Structures are given as C-alpha cells and as structure tokens.
Amino acid sequence: FFRFEIDKYGTLKYANNSNYRRDSIIQKTLQLSPTLINEIQRIIEDSEIMHEDSSKWPHQDENGRLQLEIEMNGQSINIETAKISSLADTLSTEDPEGLRVLYYLIQDFKCLILSIISLHFKIKPIA
Numbered sequence: 001f002f003r004f005e006i007d008k009y010g011t012l013k014y015a016n017n018s019n020y021r022r023d024s025i026i027q028k029t030l031q032l033s034p035t036l037i038n039e040i041q042r043i044i045e046d047s048e049i050m051h052e053d054s055s056k057w058p059h060q061d062e063n064g065r066l067q068l069e070i071e072m073n074g075q076s077i078n079i080e081t082a083k084i085s086s087l088a089d090t091l092s093t094e095d096p097e098g099l100r101v102l103y104y105l106i107q108d109f110k111c112l113i114l115s116i117i118s119l120h121f122k123i124k125p126i127a
Helices: 032-047 096-120
Strands: 002-006 010-017 027-029 066-071 076-081
Touching: 002 027, 002 096, 010 096, 032 066, 032 096, 066 096, 076 096
Parallel strands: none
Antiparallel strands: 002 010, 010 027, 066 076
16 A cells, blocks of 8 residues: 655654565655645645546455545545546546546655655765
8 A cells, every 4th residue: 555644733744654575664754845735735726636536436446446545725525436547547537637646746755755755764875
C-alpha cells in the first residue's frame, strides 16, 4: 500500500509497504511549507474531484481498493473504489470521466509526494 496524510498544520505522514523482499513498512514524517500546501490545494481545486459523484464507481474487488479522503475549505469527501491500475481500467465503468479525474489526481499526488520524500531524505548530496 501507499498512504500519505497531510494535516491542517502541514505535517506530511507517509507510509509505503511494497512487500519487496519482505521489507518492512517505510514511514516518514516531515513538515511542508505553506507554499507547497497552497499548491496541493490548487491541484485539488483544479481537478474538481470535490464535485465528483462516486456512487457509480466500482466497489473494492480482489485487486484491492483505492481510498481518498479530503477535508479542505469546509468541504469533505471520502471516496472508496476499486483499485485503478491504469487508465484503461476506467473505460468500462459507468462513470469513466469521473474515474479519469480520480486517476489523474492520484497520479499527480504520487509524483509530488514521492518527489518531496526523495528530496527531503536524500542521503548523498548531488554533486
């Protein structure tokens, strides 16, 4: 699993359990700048995920689940759907456009969070 949480104070908690070679769960905690928090909020607002209706999205199956919970500006959503491995997984659903929005938002978050973790916890300086 891949999990991250950003609280209202800008603390990022990250956990990743890939089960690669029976490794333990990787957990990191760091503080985000106000500029980065504003950028994350902008990404969420631009995606319009807060306006999506997940009632027609597929439920969790044997492949797993994807869960997204957002509380922002007095609004909150809690989405739980079947795991989306690729954009092709969204095409045969009742709401491919809504799932496409979710898929791209999750991909954006993964790239951003993994970049932040990589930069923040870099052990060897780049020469």
